Amino acid sequence: MKFELIEYNKNTPDSELIADVISVSKITGKDTVTMSDYSKHGKYHPSTLTRRFKSWFTVLEKAELNPARSLFDIEDELLFKNLAAVWIKLGRQPGHRDMKAPLSKHGGNTYIRHFGTWMDALRKFIEYENTDFSEEEEIQKEEIIITTDDKIEEPKKIEKDTRSISLRLRFSVFLRDGFRCTACGKSPVTHPGVELHCDHIAPWSKGGKTNIDNLKTLCSQCNLGKGNMTETK
Numbered sequence: 001m002k003f004e005l006i007e008y009n010k011n012t013p014d015s016e017l018i019a020d021v022i023s024v025s026k027i028t029g030k031d032t033v034t035m036s037d038y039s040k041h042g043k044y045h046p047s048t049l050t051r052r053f054k055s056w057f058t059v060l061e062k063a064e065l066n067p068a069r070s071l072f073d074i075e076d077e078l079l080f081k082n083l084a085a086v087w088i089k090l091g092r093q094p095g096h097r098d099m100k101a102p103l104s105k106h107g108g109n110t111y112i113r114h115f116g117t118w119m120d121a122l123r124k125f126i127e128y129e130n131t132d133f134s135e136e137e138e139i140q141k142e143e144i145i146i147t148t149d150d151k152i153e154e155p156k157k158i159e160k161d162t163r164s165i166s167l168r169l170r171f172s173v174f175l176r177d178g179f180r181c182t183a184c185g186k187s188p189v190t191h192p193g194v195e196l197h198c199d200h201i202a203p204w205s206k207g208g209k210t211n212i213d214n215l216k217t218l219c220s221q222c223n224l225g226k227g228n229m230t231e232t233k
Helices: 014-028 035-041 046-053 056-062 076-090 108-115 118-137 167-176 220-226
Strands: 196-200 215-219
Touching: 014 035, 014 046, 014 056, 035 046, 035 076, 046 056, 046 076, 076 108, 076 118, 076 167, 108 118, 118 167, 167 196, 167 215, 196 220, 215 220
Parallel strands: none
Antiparallel strands: 196 215
16 A cells, blocks of 8 residues: 655645745746746745735735735736626626626726736636635545654544635536526526526535535525525435
């Protein structure tokens, strides 16, 4: 039997993460580091740092680097969250011309300046959604602890669940369900004005988990009529 070590970045010390950001600033020769810079030259995924320190601005502050100063340096994550929100509202893949107020906080040209082309922005968004979401899903639910006397303790269960559904998880559920209500089939594309909700199948109040397998897409009207009842299949 072969034993392999699977490393989790969540165990990486804060000091090591910040030191890597500083090393990227030395590579680029700039007094600041954008998330795009870090994606190219950093050792870890930018989302690893933003989850740890809550924002990229905090990362820069701890690294004693200057904050980003222009629209070119808007955090990738903020642009991706905005794009996900627009995608959900439209019920389809947004076009460059869809990215305008009041639907979008950032214009299409901002994405083009930041990523090079609109299609590159969409590719980076999909890469971010797939990578970041899978990373969160793969955070260990069990930890095997090896003590100093080489004894392996029993796995420690880590229970982490919340009723709140993140934008990333909602987007993944809507994408899986084709941005259509799983009850009546309505979508924002076929029925303008329809609002999609992400709903627990087994109610959270009755032990249902907040994960993609226990979530489905409902329109606001069907969700209102569903109530807090566990559905039977």
